[in-house]
Amino acid sequence: MLLQDKIFRRRNEFSLIASVGDRTSERLYEFGFAPDLEVVDNVEKRRRRANQPRWLGREDRFLRAVNPPGGIDSRALDVIRKSLDLLKGDRGKSVRILIDGEEDLLVLPIVVFQKGRSMVLYGQPDSGLVLVDSQISRNVCSTYLAELGIIISG
Numbered sequence: 001m002l003l004q005d006k007i008f009r010r011r012n013e014f015s016l017i018a019s020v021g022d023r024t025s026e027r028l029y030e031f032g033f034a035p036d037l038e039v040v041d042n043v044e045k046r047r048r049r050a051n052q053p054r055w056l057g058r059e060d061r062f063l064r065a066v067n068p069p070g071g072i073d074s075r076a077l078d079v080i081r082k083s084l085d086l087l088k089g090d091r092g093k094s095v096r097i098l099i100d101g102e103e104d105l106l107v108l109p110i111v112v113f114q115k116g117r118s119m120v121l122y123g124q125p126d127s128g129l130v131l132v133d134s135q136i137s138r139n140v141c142s143t144y145l146a147e148l149g150i151i152i153s154g
Helices: 003-013 022-028 074-089 104-115 133-145
Strands: 017-021 037-040 063-068 095-101 118-124 129-135
Touching: 003 017, 003 118, 003 129, 017 022, 022 118, 037 074, 037 104, 063 074, 074 095, 074 104, 095 104, 104 118, 118 133, 129 133
Parallel strands: 017 037, 017 118, 037 095, 063 095
Antiparallel strands: 118 129
16 A cells, blocks of 8 residues: 555544655645644755745744754754644644754654654655654654653653
8 A cells, every 4th residue: 555545544543643854744745635743954865955845834833943963952842842732722733843953853752742643754765754653653762762861751
């Protein structure tokens, strides 16, 4: 089954669908699907992109954060929490987070912070999209965050 079909068939099973990565977000739009949460950095394969992925959301739901390459900054964690709070209030309106730095590892806190079952997609360069089901992956992601010194309570 194509990933596009899997996303459409299963989307109602999830309380949140998130994309991490510029090309991943673009790909979902190409499928005709807008994720609830997008995390982008205007970089693809370590090269600055000429254009941001299209954004159809409201300006007050366009957030910014700083995050270092190969790490997870507390400011990025705060913005992820804020974005999830915004989505709790109105899931029908997408949120985008533009990262100054690198967004790659931010898959981990999204999976852990979202209390319901979430689908988080990210790109595997030159291979395709990876779909993470938080119900299956939450404990593993929490362990990885703890190894990075980030303890999530509650």
